[in-house]
Structures are given as structure tokens and as C-alpha cells.
Amino acid sequence: MASLQEISQRANVSVATASRVLNGSSHPVSSQTRAKVLSAAEALGYTPSVLAQLVRKGQRSRIIGVIVGDVSDPYFGAVARGVEEAVADDGYLTMIASGRRTTAAELDHLRSLRDHQAAGVIFASSGYENDPLTEQAQELVDSLMASGSIVLALAPRDISCSGRIAFDDRGAAFDATRYLIGLGHKEIAFVGGPGGFHTSTHRRDGFEAAVRSAGLTPNKRLTGGFEYEAGYRAAQHIALSPERPEAILAVNDDVAIGLVVGFRDTGLRVPADISVCGIHDTRPASYVGLTTVAAPLSEMGHAAGLAILNGETSGTTVLPHHLVERTTTAPSSARAAR
Amino acid sequence: MASLQEISQRANVSVATASRVLNGSSHPVSSQTRAKVLSAAEALGYTPSVLAQLVRKGQRSRIIGVIVGDVSDPYFGAVARGVEEAVADDGYLTMIASGRRTTAAELDHLRSLRDHQAAGVIFASSGYENDPLTEQAQELVDSLMASGSIVLALAPRDISCSGRIAFDDRGAAFDATRYLIGLGHKEIAFVGGPGGFHTSTHRRDGFEAAVRSAGLTPNKRLTGGFEYEAGYRAAQHIALSPERPEAILAVNDDVAIGLVVGFRDTGLRVPADISVCGIHDTRPASYVGLTTVAAPLSEMGHAAGLAILNGETSGTTVLPHHLVERTTTAPSSARAAR
DNA sequence: TTGTACGCGTTATCAG
DNA sequence: CTGATAACGCGTACAA
Numbered sequence: 001m002a003s004l005q006e007i008s009q010r011a012n013v014s015v016a017t018a019s020r021v022l023n024g025s026s027h028p029v030s031s032q033t034r035a036k037v038l039s040a041a042e043a044l045g046y047t048p049s050v051l052a053q054l055v056r057k058g059q060r061s062r063i064i065g066v067i068v069g070d071v072s073d074p075y076f077g078a079v080a081r082g083v084e085e086a087v088a089d090d091g092y093l094t095m096i097a098s099g100r101r102t103t104a105a106e107l108d109h110l111r112s113l114r115d116h117q118a119a120g121v122i123f124a125s126s127g128y129e130n131d132p133l134t135e136q137a138q139e140l141v142d143s144l145m146a147s148g149s150i151v152l153a154l155a156p157r158d159i160s161c162s163g164r165i166a167f168d169d170r171g172a173a174f175d176a177t178r179y180l181i182g183l184g185h186k187e188i189a190f191v192g193g194p195g196g197f198h199t200s201t202h203r204r205d206g207f208e209a210a211v212r213s214a215g216l217t218p219n220k221r222l223t224g225g226f227e228y229e230a231g232y233r234a235a236q237h238i239a240l241s242p243e244r245p246e247a248i249l250a251v252n253d254d255v256a257i258g259l260v261v262g263f264r265d266t267g268l269r270v271p272a273d274i275s276v277c278g279i280h281d282t283r284p285a286s287y288v289g290l291t292t293v294a295a296p297l298s299e300m301g302h303a304a305g306l307a308i309l310n311g312e313t314s315g316t317t318v319l320p321h322h323l324v325e326r327t328t329t330a331p332s333s334a335r336a337a338r
Numbered sequence: 339m340a341s342l343q344e345i346s347q348r349a350n351v352s353v354a355t356a357s358r359v360l361n362g363s364s365h366p367v368s369s370q371t372r373a374k375v376l377s378a379a380e381a382l383g384y385t386p387s388v389l390a391q392l393v394r395k396g397q398r399s400r401i402i403g404v405i406v407g408d409v410s411d412p413y414f415g416a417v418a419r420g421v422e423e424a425v426a427d428d429g430y431l432t433m434i435a436s437g438r439r440t441t442a443a444e445l446d447h448l449r450s451l452r453d454h455q456a457a458g459v460i461f462a463s464s465g466y467e468n469d470p471l472t473e474q475a476q477e478l479v480d481s482l483m484a485s486g487s488i489v490l491a492l493a494p495r496d497i498s499c500s501g502r503i504a505f506d507d508r509g510a511a512f513d514a515t516r517y518l519i520g521l522g523h524k525e526i527a528f529v530g531g532p533g534g535f536h537t538s539t540h541r542r543d544g545f546e547a548a549v550r551s552a553g554l555t556p557n558k559r560l561t562g563g564f565e566y567e568a569g570y571r572a573a574q575h576i577a578l579s580p581e582r583p584e585a586i587l588a589v590n591d592d593v594a595i596g597l598v599v600g601f602r603d604t605g606l607r608v609p610a611d612i613s614v615c616g617i618h619d620t621r622p623a624s625y626v627g628l629t630t631v632a633a634p635l636s637e638m639g640h641a642a643g644l645a646i647l648n649g650e651t652s653g654t655t656v657l658p659h660h661l662v663e664r665t666t667t668a669p670s671s672a673r674a675a676r
Numbered sequence: 677t678t679g680t681a682c683g684c685g686t687t688a689t690c691a692g
Numbered sequence: 693c694t695g696a697t698a699a700c701g702c703g704t705a706c707a708a
Contacts, residue, residue, distance in 0.1 A: 001485065003685055014695045019687060027688095028693060047481070050453035051393050052685035056700050063450065071422075071434065072415030072621060080409045084436055088443065093450045096409065096434040098422055105426065112401065112431045115388035116454055143385075147339065228621060257625050283410060283566060284622050287595050341701055352679045357703060365704085368677060390701035394684050 002044035011040035023048060060119040060148050062092045064308055066301075067109050069101045069125030073226065073254065074282035075297060079124045079154060082301020090309055092119060099125060101226075103133035110140040118149055120308030122301075126155040126199040134158045150308045154300050156198035164316045165303045169199050172293045172321045173206030176249050176277050179323055181214045184332035185247035185275065189219040191234050191259060193226040193251045200251055203279065207249055219245055223255060231258020232265075239266040246274060246332050253278035253285045253292055260288050260328055271330035281324050289327035296321065340382035349378035361386060398457040398486050400430045402646055404639075405447050407439045407463030411564065411592065412620035413635060417462045417492060420639020428647055430457060437463060439564075441471035448478040456487055458646030460639075464493040464537040472496045488646045492638050494536035502654045503641045507537050510631045510659045511544030514587050514615050517661055519552045522670035523585035523613065527557040529572050529597060531564040531589045538589055541617065545587055557583055561593060569596020570603075577604040584612060584670050591616035591623045591630055598626050598666055609668035619662050627665035634659065 008018040013033055020027045021037040029037075040046075054061055066083055068076035076096070084094045097113075099106035106123075113121050121144060127134070138159050141151050151161040156169065173190075180188050190207040192200045204220060211218040221238075223230035231250060235258065238244060250256035256278030260270050270276055278285060281294035296319035303317060346356040351371055358365045359375040367375075378384075392399055404421055406414035414434070422432045435451075437444035444461075451459050459482060465472070476497050479489050489499040494507065511528075518526050528545040530538045542558060549556040559576075561568035569588060573596065576582060588594035594616030598608050608614055616623060619632035634657035641655060 001481065004687095005685075015685090016687080016695060016697095017693090019685095020694090023687080025687085030693060033694080045481075047452075049393065049685050051389050051455065052700090053687080055387065055389050055393055055684095055702090056686045056688090058700075061454075063454075065433075070415075071418045072412055074410055074412070077408075077410030077415075080436065084409075084438070088438075088446075091446075093435065093447060095403075096436075097431065098418065098434075100422070100426075108426075108429075109431060114385075116399075116401075117389065143339065143383075228625065261625060261627075284625060287566065287599060287622060287625050289599075342703095343701075353702085354680080354704080355678060357701095358678095361703075363703080366677060371678080387701050390684090391703080392684095393686090393700095394702045394704095396684075 002046045003049070006044055007037060007040045007046055010044065011036040013037060022046065054117055059117070061117045063113070063116060063118045064092050064094050064120045064122065064305065065109065065113040065118050066094060066096045066122045066124055067099050067106055068096055069099055070226070071096065071098045074284060075252065075280055076124050078282060078297035079301040082298030083122060083305040085298070086302045086305025087309060092309070101125070103128065103131050103137060107133060107136055107140065110137065110144070114140060114144050114147070114149070117147065120150040120152065122304050123151075123153045123157055123159070123161070124155065126197050127157040127159065129196045129198065129201065131158065150311060150313065152304045152307060154304060156202060162313045163307055165300050165307065165319070167295050167300065167319050167321045169202035170206035172279055172295065173203035173249060174210045175321070175323060176279065176293050177207045177210035180247040180249065180275060180277060180329065181210065181216070183247065183275065183329060186216060186332070187219065187243070187245040188216065188247045188249065189221065189238070189245035191231065191248055191250045191255055192220065192222045193230070193255065194224055195222050203251055226252055226254060228254045228258040231255035232262040235259045235262020236266065239263055239268055244274070247277070247329070248274065249277050251279065253280045253282045253290060256290055256292065257284060257288050260290065270328050272333070275329040277329055285326070291326045291329040292324055293321050294324045340384045341387070344382055345375060345378045345384055348382065349374040351375060360384065392455055397455070399455045401451070401454060401456045402430050402432050402458045402460065402643065403447065403451040403456050404432060404434045404460045404462055405437050405444055406434055407437055408564070409434065409436045412622055413590065413618055414462050416620060416635035417639040420636030421460060421643040423636070424640045424643025425647060430647070439463070441466065441469050441475060445471060445474055445478065448475065448482070452478060452482050452485075452487070455485065458488040458490065460642050461489075461491045461495055461497070461499070462493065464535045465495040465497065467534045467536065467539065469496065488649060488651065490642045490645060492642060494540060500651045501645055503638050503645065503657070505633050505638065505657050505659045507540035508544035510617055510633065511541035511587060512548045513659070513661060514617065514631050515545045515548035518585040518587065518613060518615060518667065519548065519554070521585065521613065521667060524554060524670070525557065525581070525583040526554065526585045526587065527559065527576070527583035529569065529586055529588045529593055530558065530560045531568070531593065532562055533560050541589055564590055564592060566592045566596040569593035570600040573597045573600020574604065577601060577606055582612070585667070586612065586614050588614065588616050591618045591620045591628060594628055594630065595622060595626050598628065608666050610671070613667040615667055623664070629664045629667040630662055631659050632662045
């Protein structure tokens, strides 16, 4: 609360000198006056006004904003952890802001981050197709970048940013599907998230390509969300459906887990009756022994954090994924019977 | 990026007039000049410098910081969601900062929140006993409160804040234990988190009181953490131990789930061989059908958000919990045999 | 109704 | 080495 003004009066020096002592100035100050200023500051409990400093110097603050889609989604927790690990030692603060899967909320956060001159902004979640708010978002991102902030996208986005760090959504789905095919399954379905999300679409495309390349027929369906509940509800429908698939690739772990639990609640055995595979390998995957594609979540966060620290203003990085085989997938019964 | 200065030049008015038009001033301005200013602002893409406004007026910003222990813990996701729901419509922004279960990291976040004049700060996680950094934290909290911020604790803390909104840790553990006793179990254990955390201690006390009140002997053990892995490891030890308990209350859901999965991996049946109960009722609890105590997490967040909006500077609120019976607990085999 | 002048807390420039 | 002074972008008494 104490200002430089008060310090300078108490120490009988000018504000300028007080400023030089109290903040990292290379300007020489005699050790005597330095001591006076220091003790005055100590006595009054001086804390520099970071706000005033920022106004004066027009620099970036030490805040890094991570805009996520859902604070309860472990996906984002993993990403945020990665960011934090990369930047905490340099005194940067990671703040997570929930976009609640709506661009409108994201805009609010972008504005706030711009207002507070954040050092960097990280989009951790995917965007919508044909989002009418994209233009506004792009404007904000542009103004952010123009004033020196680094803006990074960790998931597909219709926004041009400083850079992009991600894994291959299409490839991950493709690989998982090939794995299911290799297990001998013929009837394979993809259970997507809500329609219109880029990640959903890319993963569905990868799924479809893999199925077609094996001469099979793709089977797709959408759910209302990316969460457990959506998967659980989908399981109820699928279990009752006449042409029930033998294997399912879900758009992410949460939906996959919903499917597993949903199937079991309807009496279906997983994986004996039906195989289920997820994408992400978030922590809950191991709760149910879910087979899934491990995505480099914390690595993406880490890389993003470093990019902001280093002021990298361009480039695209694609980090590798790999399949993690657990206990929700098994060879098809037809094949097992052989 | 455009300043009032530039606007005023383009519109041929003074900076003062521009300011009055562009910010909510009750000062009268003719509709003519108003239009001039507005179009100039539009043309230049004016955005007020929130930082300068804050410096000038010394008011709080529209940021609410939620300091959590672990961004991957669904407990905090639920709390943060509650806060968000309460404040988003009023234009306040919820930013989550990870304290990583260390007071040092929390101090960094507190400083940053103070520097940016946050409207409110919410401690979502418990503190340590005999934490040497408590004093520093208290100083920061005091300066925050002195400058008009509301600081709330949602878990036990050795810090005096503006207010406290929580549920009854001791009571929740007590009720859960009574429930296990009611199931006929005699050998009941408590699996805590890392030692020294207030929540751990309070819940353990509740457990112990319930056990003793039934004339039984408490059985306690600690794990290294609040996470799934800690519970999983504990299960390995417990499964092999000669005096294996019949029922277990875990300090939270994640540890409980770790226990359930760990037991099953060692061949033990849950709940036939051993009952497991958690605390919190976070989303993953339903993944494994965990019996647990539902804590009012989002309600706590919601109430905290409202308290900040309303500038409430005192009071303690305790919100109710209740038991949710699922499939990881069952009557003791002795009793079932009767 | 408009403009002038000052202050918020800093930092940078320029004299001395 | 130290100190006035201006400026960052803004809001507001006060004067016109």
C-alpha cells in the first residue's frame, strides 16, 4: 500500500532515487542512500504497484492464461500441469480459465487476459466449425499478439495464432481403429462428442479412413457431450440396438468410460461382448483399465510454456502418441473361437 | 491499443470529454460530440486500459482467483464450476491457480492476485499443520483484505479470512464410519492422505470418534498422497497384511478408487471381501460405483462466488453433506451369514 | 456543455 | 551519484 512517494519522504530522497533502489535499476546509487531507502521501505512495508509498472512500461505481465473447455475434464488438468512445470521456476503464473465450451466465454477470458497484458495465452480446447464468433476471437488474438503476447493453440482452431503444439487427432484415431481391426473386429463404431467440434471431426475422419482401408463399413454416432454421462447414455442405446457393434472407439476417455460402465450396467460384458477404446489416457482411464491412445498432454503444456518463455512467435509442433493396451479390448469372439 | 489521447485528437475534443463518453460517466455530453467521439473510437478500435483505470481508481479488478491444490483433482473442478456459475453473469472472471499443495506456490499466486487487485480469492484446499509459511500467507491475506478484496476459505486453514464456507469434514467421516459400522463391520480402517493436512486430521478424528463410540478399535494408516496412486499402493500393502480390515473409509474419492482397483488387482473382491467408502462424490466415483459421502462442492463454490459479489466480509457457512450408497460397500459376511 | 489541470504510482531522460 | 520533470493512460474536481 505504501507508494514510492511515501518512501522517498521518509528517507529524505527523491522518488526517482527510491525507484532506482527498490526496483532493478542499473543506475548507480550510493550505499548510504540505498540503505536509507531500504529501511524506509521495510518500515512502511513497500510493495511496488505492478499495475503502475505495467502501465508505465507497457510490458507483458507474468501471467499465462490457459483457456480450457471444462475445468472438470482431466484432459485439461494434465495440460495445465505441463504448463506449470515449465514456467513456475521462472516466476510465471499459470491461470486456468474455463471457456465452458462456448466461444462467448472464451472471448471474455481473452479480453481479461489482454486487459491484464498476459505474457501468453494457451488455447487448450478445440473450436467449433463455422463458429460465428471466430472473427471476434481472431481480432482479440491479433491485438494480443500485436502487443507482444504469445498465443498458442493446443487443439484444432480456426484462429491463426503465434504457434501450434498438438498431437495428431486423425492419426491417433486411425491407429486405435487399426488396432481394433487387428483384433479381428468387423463391426466397429465411433462414438463422437457433440457435433461441430474440430477434434471430433478429425478423430472421426481418422476412424473412417482406417475402417475403409480395411474394406469395412464405418458406423458413427454422436453424443451430446464430451463427458462420462454422454457415453453412459450412448451405451444404453447401443446395447439395445439390433446391430450392436463388436468394438467401439470413443472420442475421448471420459466418453469411453461412460460406455464401459453403461454396457456393464446393462449386463453386457466388456471386453468379452464388446471392446471399448478411448483417446487421451487421462488418469481415470486406469480406474477402469481402459485401453486408450496416450496423448502427450503434459508434454504439450510443457512445450507451450517454454515457447511463451522464449517468445517463440511461429512454428507448429506435433508430438507423438501411442496406444496403451489395457483390459477393455479383446480379440473378437469369432476370432477367439478359431 | 489506441489511447484516449488519440481519440480526442481525431474527434477534436479534449481527453476529458472523450473519457466521459467512453466510460460510464454521468457527466452530460451533447449528442453531437458524443457521436464524434464514438465514431473516432470505433475507427481507431479503442479499448480502455483497464490497468490505468485500476491505477487511477484503486478499485478491485473483475478477477476472482481460486487457489487449488491440484488441477487434476476433480474436487477442485467441481468447486471452480460452482464459483463460475455464480459470477460469470456479472462479468467476473474465475481464474484457477494451482498451489500444487505447497504453501510457497500459494504465496506466489496470492502475490499475483494482490498485484492485480483481484476482487476475491478463494482457498479451495486445506492447509498444513505447523506450516512455517503461514505467517507470510496471513500477511498477504491481510493486505488483500485491507485493500478491499474478499478472501474466503473453503477448507480448514490456519489463516483468518473474510469468511469461511465449507462442509463438516469431521461429521462427514463420522457419518460414513457409522454407516460402515451399521453394515456390521468390526474391523474398520481409515486410509488418510499425507500427514499434516487439516482435512486429513479432521476426517481421521471423525472416523475415530465413530469407531470408539461403537466400542471398536480404530485402525489408521497414512498414504503419501491424496491421489489414486496412493490408494492403489496402500491396497497392495493392506491386501497382504495379516489383520486385513473388513471395511475402509478413505480420506477422499481418489484414494478410495485406488483402493478398490488395487484390491481387485490383487484378487480381493469389493465389496464381498472388503468394503470401501470415499468422501466427496466427485464424478469418477460413479465410474467404479463408489459408495461415498457427497460433499456440497459446487454449492460451496457458488456460495463463495456470491459472497465475493456481495462483498460479504464475515461469517461462516457450513453446508450439508449426505451419504451416497453405491456398490463398493456391503454388509459384513458374518452378518450376511446370519 | 466543454476544457484545463492534477493526481494515481511508476520509470526514463536530462541536468547538475 | 542525485533530483526535477515529463510521461504512461486514465478520471475528475474545478473553472469557463
